[in-house]
Amino acid sequence: MSDLVLYDVSDHVATITLNRPERRNAQNPQLLDLLNDCWERAAADDDVKVILLRAEGPHFSAGHDTSGVKNDELSSVDDNIAETGTLGLYRWETKRFLGYSRRWREIPKPSIAAVQGACIAGGLMLVWPCDLIVAADNARFADPVVMMGVGGVEYHGHTWELGARKAKEMLFTAKPVLADEAERRGMVNRVVPVEELDQKSRELALEIAQMHPHALEMAKRVVNQTLDIQGQYAALQSCFDIHHLGHNSSYVQTGSFIMVDHNAVKASGKV
Numbered sequence: 001m002s003d004l005v006l007y008d009v010s011d012h013v014a015t016i017t018l019n020r021p022e023r024r025n026a027q028n029p030q031l032l033d034l035l036n037d038c039w040e041r042a043a044a045d046d047d048v049k050v051i052l053l054r055a056e057g058p059h060f061s062a063g064h065d066t067s068g069v070k071n072d073e074l075s076s077v078d079d080n081i082a083e084t085g086t087l088g089l090y091r092w093e094t095k096r097f098l099g100y101s102r103r104w105r106e107i108p109k110p111s112i113a114a115v116q117g118a119c120i121a122g123g124l125m126l127v128w129p130c131d132l133i134v135a136a137d138n139a140r141f142a143d144p145v146v147m148m149g150v151g152g153v154e155y156h157g158h159t160w161e162l163g164a165r166k167a168k169e170m171l172f173t174a175k176p177v178l179a180d181e182a183e184r185r186g187m188v189n190r191v192v193p194v195e196e197l198d199q200k201s202r203e204l205a206l207e208i209a210q211m212h213p214h215a216l217e218m219a220k221r222v223v224n225q226t227l228d229i230q231g232q233y234a235a236l237q238s239c240f241d242i243h244h245l246g247h248n249s250s251y252v253q254t255g256s257f258i259m260v261d262h263n264a265v266k267a268s269g270k271v
């Protein structure tokens with residue numbers, strides 16, 4: 001059994017922990033599948049009233065693990081993608097990226113993400129589906145994938161979370177939104193000293209776990225339903241398709257689903 005993701009239940013709180021700190025919790029397919037298994041396990045357990053998502057190490061998540069990406073294929077993502085082409089990638093990402101994130105958002109129990117350090121691109125797909133976000137004072141949120149030739153990561157929460165102008169700035173410049181600004185804009189619920197992140201996020205989970213679970217379920221639904229009536233669900237799907245226009249455009253031009261070497265992004269110093 002892999003220990004890439006840890007799972008624990010106590011006091012009606014399921015704690016799901018990303019446990020790949022040596023890679024800044026970068027998401028490979030196995031980690032994502034295990035993560036989804038943990039969400040489903042928490043959803044199915046009547047003893048669990050609140051789900052707390054946290055990460056081991058100094059950084060929440062560096063995003064998708066593209067360390068194995070070669071110039072002509074996304075072999076690190078899935079061996080079949082090079083054979084099945086752009087439609088294969090679209091299907092793969094529909095399941096594991098937009099699909100998983102959307103499923104977590106719909107699980108009828110309150111969820112809290114506790115975020116420290118870097119939360120980059122694919123990292124946003126893990127925290128935005130959560131109902132609440134507690135950020136450490138050193139947290140930073142960035143989506144630098146315009147540097148890779150696509151218009152934003154697969155789960156376009158940006159505009160909903162930050163407002164249109166800040167969303168554009170975040171994408172156009174690839175610079176991070178820092179914890180304090182994220183709080184001012186309502187993207188996170190509160191900012192706490194990094195050394196208190198675990199304690200404060202757990203206190204919040206325990207507080208919510210005292211409430212009536214069916215009422216919590218309905219409270220979650222009324223907010224999510226309002227967002228969906230405003231068009232969030234349709235927008236997420238549409239923006240996911242635009243994301244794939246970026247992959248396809250890159251593929252046509254360079255033979256790779258992303259245009260630049262990930263090392264160039266790291267070397268830019270922007271993330």
Ligand code: ZN
Nearest residue numbers: 093154243247
């Ligand atoms: Zn993608």
